[in-house]
Amino acid sequence: MQLDVGRILDTLRDRRLVPDTCQAAFLVGSAARGWGNKKSDLDIYLVSDDPWTEPEMVGVSVPLQPPVVQWHTFYADNRGRDLAYWLDTQVDQMLAKVSWGAFDQVTAASGDALAAREEIFLERVMTCMPLVGEDWVARRRAEIDASAFRSILVTRSLGKAELAVEDTVGQLEADDLTSAVLSARIALGHTVDALLEERGQFGSNIPKWRARRFLAAEPVTLTFAKYWELETMRDFNPDDPSKWINEVLTLCQDLSLKIEV
Structure with a gap:
């Protein structure tokens, strides 16, 4: 435009x-x-x-x-x-x-x-x-x-991601799978936001631009194809939601260890 x-x-x-x-x-x-x-x-x-x-x-x-x-x-x-x-x-x-x-x-x-x-x-x-x-x-x-602007935002997003991961784990243990799916989506969003903020792509308060920010950031620890697969829940199976949930949790926990504050 x-x-x-x-x-x-x-x-x-x-x-x-x-x-x-x-x-x-x-x-x-x-x-x-x-x-x-x-x-x-x-x-x-x-x-x-x-x-x-x-x-x-x-x-x-x-x-x-x-x-x-x-x-x-x-x-x-x-x-x-x-x-x-x-x-x-x-x-x-x-x-x-x-x-x-x-x-x-x-x-x-x-x-x-x-x-x-x-x-x-x-x-x-x-x-x-x-x-x-x-x-x-x-x-x-x-x-x-x-x-410290970048560090503040990365710390904030990682903190919110950690809380969402904890919620997801608790809901899985209680066999509350519908809630666990939603919590896992929240954890994924905050983790990806932290990944993008680490690379100077801010704007997590407006999530509709997350994909655009991802393409601009070009992070090396997560491909856009994999991110988009999880964001759009392409392989989500309603009959076995725990598989998608655990994949998201594993990714969030792996990325959180690689993101620098």
Whole structure:
């Protein structure tokens, strides 16, 4: 899907949606990565020095100071545009949360190091398409790359995978096979997410792109063919679910020993 970056920026400026103190504006999400389609909305983040609001904006809560991000949606050229207005100081706060000094393995494993909206922001900076402020984006990417962000996400995904594996084993022992199947699927998803995050392919909060992320990551410890076979449950036998469950558990446990935090 080809995008006219200049037209996207011109549309924002024509509608007076770019703040005077804007340091960077960038396209994020599937469109920025070339994964979108003709019906995909365009998600755009704008980062400024000062708070900026308009009557049609909606405040969204974030665990930062100030504790809100302004959101604005409009349509142009038959596409929705979702704009999120962040402050540069909020970005500083998110980076402080993922510094090596703040890194705590227990907190990371519990998933409490970052809120989902913060995690999505940081991972999207790494794959965005700058409209304004290329230097700002390059600097922030370097800061994220040098931080504990990757380790935090890998630890979180491995922690969730371990819990799902434990659930699966317990359900198998109780002969609760339907629940064990669902728990095994959860364990597989989190384990694969950890594998991809290890290679810098973030975005596990939006699982619909897992296959795309896998192809981009090209991990050496698991082929896409094998992953897709298990993800789509191609060889699952309803009359013998334990076979598929145990195969998934074996893979999850094997991969967890090879993934580096």
